[in-house]
Amino acid sequence: MYLGRRVGMGRAIVIQSIVYTVFYLSAVVMQPGAYPGAYSVLFVLDMFATGIFYGGLYYLKRNPYPAICAHLALYLMIPFVPASGGWFPYVVVPM
Helix, strand or coil: CHHHHHHCHHHHHHHHHHHHHHHHCHHHHHCCCCCCHHHHHHHHHHHHHHHHHHHHHHHHHCCHHHHHHHHHHHHHCHHHCCCCCCHHHHHHCCC
């Protein structure tokens, strides 16, 4: 909210999305050649879009809890979504 008052809400959402993306880039930096492999650019774009979604959700509701719940819901969905063959080339393709 503070950043939104200082630079405008649109810019604040983009800035927080960049910070969110950099935070999640640790998966790429700490394990080069592993997940996400050759799709690192798509991973970065996906994390940026996810950050925009969470920032927009906060902007619409003016409350951090819906964004927190959406983040937890997406994270907790992992054990319940059956794995498909689509993950295989995503993981094994080298960088």
